[in-house]
Amino acid sequence: MTAKTRAEKMEETRVKLIAAGRKAFAHKGYADASMDELTASAGLTRGALYHNFGDKLGLLAAVVDEIDSAMAQKAKDAGDAAGGGWNGLMAEGRTYIELALDPEIQRIVLRDGPAFLGDPSNWPSQNRCLQATIATLGELADQGAIKSVDIEALARMLNGVALNAALWVATSDDPQATLHKAISAFECLASGVLVKQEHR
Amino acid sequence: MTAKTRAEKMEETRVKLIAAGRKAFAHKGYADASMDELTASAGLTRGALYHNFGDKLGLLAAVVDEIDSAMAQKAKDAGDAAGGGWNGLMAEGRTYIELALDPEIQRIVLRDGPAFLGDPSNWPSQNRCLQATIATLGELADQGAIKSVDIEALARMLNGVALNAALWVATSDDPQATLHKAISAFECLASGVLVKQEHR
DNA sequence: TTAATTGACATACGCGATGTATGTGAATAT
DNA sequence: ATATTCACATACATCGCGTATGTCAATTAA
Numbered sequence: 001m002t003a004k005t006r007a008e009k010m011e012e013t014r015v016k017l018i019a020a021g022r023k024a025f026a027h028k029g030y031a032d033a034s035m036d037e038l039t040a041s042a043g044l045t046r047g048a049l050y051h052n053f054g055d056k057l058g059l060l061a062a063v064v065d066e067i068d069s070a071m072a073q074k075a076k077d078a079g080d081a082a083g084g085g086w087n088g089l090m091a092e093g094r095t096y097i098e099l100a101l102d103p104e105i106q107r108i109v110l111r112d113g114p115a116f117l118g119d120p121s122n123w124p125s126q127n128r129c130l131q132a133t134i135a136t137l138g139e140l141a142d143q144g145a146i147k148s149v150d151i152e153a154l155a156r157m158l159n160g161v162a163l164n165a166a167l168w169v170a171t172s173d174d175p176q177a178t179l180h181k182a183i184s185a186f187e188c189l190a191s192g193v194l195v196k197q198e199h200r
Numbered sequence: 201m202t203a204k205t206r207a208e209k210m211e212e213t214r215v216k217l218i219a220a221g222r223k224a225f226a227h228k229g230y231a232d233a234s235m236d237e238l239t240a241s242a243g244l245t246r247g248a249l250y251h252n253f254g255d256k257l258g259l260l261a262a263v264v265d266e267i268d269s270a271m272a273q274k275a276k277d278a279g280d281a282a283g284g285g286w287n288g289l290m291a292e293g294r295t296y297i298e299l300a301l302d303p304e305i306q307r308i309v310l311r312d313g314p315a316f317l318g319d320p321s322n323w324p325s326q327n328r329c330l331q332a333t334i335a336t337l338g339e340l341a342d343q344g345a346i347k348s349v350d351i352e353a354l355a356r357m358l359n360g361v362a363l364n365a366a367l368w369v370a371t372s373d374d375p376q377a378t379l380h381k382a383i384s385a386f387e388c389l390a391s392g393v394l395v396k397q398e399h400r
Numbered sequence: 401t402t403a404a405t406t407g408a409c410a411t412a413c414g415c416g417a418t419g420t421a422t423g424t425g426a427a428t429a430t
Numbered sequence: 431a432t433a434t435t436c437a438c439a440t441a442c443a444t445c446g447c448g449t450a451t452g453t454c455a456a457t458t459a460a
Contacts, residue, residue: 005427005428009427009437010436010437010438013437013438031231031316034416034417035417035418035419036416036417036418044438044439045438045439045440046418046419046439047437047438047439047440048437048438048439050418050419050420050438051436051437051438052437052438055418055419056417056418056419111314111315112315114311114315115229115230115231115311115312115314115315115316116231116315119367119371121364121367121368121371122371147388149381149384149385149388150381150384150385152381153365153368153381153382153384153385154385154388154389156364156365156368156382156385157361157364157365157382157385157386157388157389158389159364160360160361160363160364160365161357161360161361161364161389163360163364164356164357164359164360164361164363164364165353165356165357165360167314167360168353168356171314171318171319171321172319178353181349181350181352181353182353182356182357184349184350184353185349185350185353185354185356185357186357188347188349188354188357188392188393189354189357189358189361189389189390189392189393190389190392191392192388192389192390192391192392192393193388193389193392205456205457210407210408210409213408213409234445234446234447235446235447235448236445236446236447244409244410245409245410245411246410246446246447246448247408247409247410247411248408248409248410250409250447250448250449251407251408251409252408252409255447255448256447256448
């Protein structure tokens with residue numbers, strides 16, 4: 001086998017640091033995570049950290065982006081599996097909320113992320129997710145399936161509901177029980193954008 | 201007039217520190233707010249801070265409690281002025297959106313609060329704004345005007361929509377135009393919780 | 401009125417963590 | 431083979447929190 005090149009080793013340390021970051025940030029929270037301990041647990045020093053990510057926030061941004069991108073991908077897959085359209089949109093939302101059961105996601109993405117990195121709608125991963133929602137809503141609007149309200153506004157509000165639901169589940173004492181309530185409320189509110197109300 | 205007693209002076213310093221906390225936390229965020237600078241801006245030292253509030257988190261809790269209480273009062277007033285019921289709920293939502301336009305509220309109560317103090321429903325203030333929404337929804341549920349979904353969940357989702365709307369408006373190029381879109385979208389989603397008699 | 405005591409706040413210190421400046425050795429280029 | 435780059439380690443400066451201790455005015459008691 002071929003010897004490791006320099007770029008390969010650097011990528012290796014980036015992966016190690018992000019992995020260590022996920023563990024430390026999830027377990028102790030961003031504020032209480034020591035970069036000395038974190039880098040040591042990866043067999044490195046803070047030198048590697050500041051060379052690769054600039055500062056502590058840089059590592060958090062990288063960790064959040066990795067996790068949030070994976071979340072968006074899973075949500076999109078669920079939407080496609082549900083056949084797209086309205087059912088797809090609901091499946092995306094439901095999946096996003098269910099992911100909030102993961103303690104790592106709860107702590108890093110839903111709690112510390114907004115506090116230390118700012119408004120989530122400015123995150124690269126969140127913007128991608130928003131564009132996907134806008135596209136789906138656009139199709140539904142062309143079909144006359146939803147009320148004539150500004151598409152971007154609807155997309156932002158829907159994502160806001162899902163994010164808020166996820167946050168609620170994340171901080172709940174009983175995540176499993178809260179999950180069902182959150183999903184029901186999400187679908188209830190979402191039904192408001194449909195032209196035809198569901199019969200119950 | 202009577203000379204200032206000791207308890208009166210202490211209350212004065214508490215007021216000064218909370219006021220300084222609101223300014224510093226809103227402008228620099230909780231994490232980057234220096235207690236040295238904060239207390240100095242109030243003409244005091246960190247000694248007063250730790251004597252009155254125990255630690256940095258104690259001051260944040262006091263600040264959040266004060267703001268959260270004021271928010272609840274304004275929302276309730278708006279709801280009452282609209283005559284309660286569904287109109288009152290919509291008025292509360294609009295009020296919440298307008299309140300969340302305040303950068304101080306955005307940063308301290310809506311972002312740093314949950315991150316550093318934990319789940320808002322566990323705050324000493326018990327998130328009074330949310331409680332007001334829950335109370336109104338309870339009335340509507342008794343009247344059979346809304347779908348049978350968990351009241352707390354609905355309240356949280358509605359507030360989540362309002363929060364997201366406010367954040368969007370706040371960062372918009374044209375806040376006035378965006379505000380109308382946001383409120384329309386809010387009312388659109390909110391209508392999802394109403395039962396529609398004509399479809400039964 | 402005056403001496404004793406309380407307590408609200410200031411001052412001083414230790415500890416830990418971040419960020420930067422500098423050093424080093426292995427991989428790459430000439 | 432020598433020079434150079436650069437990924438990372440090491441060493442250092444700084445800053446901010448929390449605590450321990452000091453101080454002086456306001457209260458209390460005689």
